[in-house]
Amino acid sequence: MVLDEADALMDESFVEPLEEILAHAPLAAGAPGPVGPGEARTQVVVVGATFPTGLSQTLGKFTDVGRFITLSTQSLHRLPPHVQQKFLRLKGRDKPPELLQLLKERPASGGAVLIFCNSASTVNWLGYILDDHKIKHLRLQGQMSAAARAGIFASFQKGDAPVLVCTDLASRGLDTSSVQLVVNYDFPDTLQDYLHRAGRVGRVGSKAPGAVVSFVTHRWDVDLVRKIETAARKRTGLPGMDSSINNPPPKGG
Structure with a gap:
């Protein structure tokens, strides 16, 4: 199993x-x-x-x-050092124009783009904005059927559209070697989610190291950013993820 x-x-x-x-x-x-x-x-x-x-x-x-026998790499819980991490402090109203500028400035040879949102409603709303600006894209979120999600991701992998607007459904278990840019339109709720999203670029088989650009809006986002920046600078693992399957915490701990 x-x-x-x-x-x-x-x-x-x-x-x-x-x-x-x-x-x-x-x-x-x-x-x-x-x-x-x-x-x-x-x-x-x-x-x-x-x-x-x-x-x-x-x-x-x-x-x-x-x-249980535990096998892990030395890079467990660490940000990939070859992937650029960039954080932009923005007001909420400034996020759409910043995203549009980012997408329009990208060269055609710049690889595919994943844009992460924290809810299905934001995915749909952002999709309408991209439609208005004639930016070809696909949308992937949990309110779609499993068959529809599989078809959409297959189209994205084939290159039918260079941009995929998605929730965290796309942050795990999918082959995204064509992706060269991840945009956290909504900053993730946890360090674990950030690590999984950042892991969509710089993968084995990718043609370029890739980059992660995060829009930072809320005060609680800043707290996570500080932890990410410290871990990246010191080349250490992200904090709070060092649990072992062999050593469950004491009850009530």
């Missing part, structure tokens, strides 16, 4: 079905019940760029998390 994008599985909409699936799987390490001589056991592989503490607690109900 492979649990991919582990931190996304801790979203409240997924936890209950995840626990139901785990309850029906005879997990290899510490699974309850008698083990017969021919009884097969399920191995579990947990994959993610970030590990949430809640995952250890969930898995601990069904197996011995202390027996």
Whole structure:
């Protein structure tokens, strides 16, 4: 059993079905019940760029998390050093014209662009603005059917449009090697989300290192930016993401 994008599985909409699936799987390490001589056991592989503490607690109900073997790279939770990170402090009303200028100044050979918004309504609203300015784009958000989302992303990969306006649905598990610019039109709510969005550029197979441009509007955005800038300058991991699947936090901690 492979649990991919582990931190996304801790979203409240997924936890209950995840626990139901785990309850029906005879997990290899510490699974309850008698083990017969021919009884097969399920191995579990947990994959993610970030590990949430809640995952250890969930898995601990069904197996011995202390027996998991952890494999990670030295760059875990670190921003890719070859990708430029740029932050623009703006008032909310200045975000649309700043985005339009950014898109119109990009050369045709500048690669594809991902524009991240924090809600489906903003994706749709921003799409209307791009339509008004004759900027060819596609939109991807969670209110669309799974089949529609798959078709839209396939069109984007084929190069049918150079710009994809999206929610965090597009920040994980998708091949975005053609993307050379990520724009955080809405600044993400967490450092984990920023790391996943920034990971859409500078990927293996990309023709250029790429860049991330973030619009910073709110006071709480600034707090996250300071942490990101410090981690980038010191070449350290982003704070608050050093949890291990083997060591769940103490209860009540």
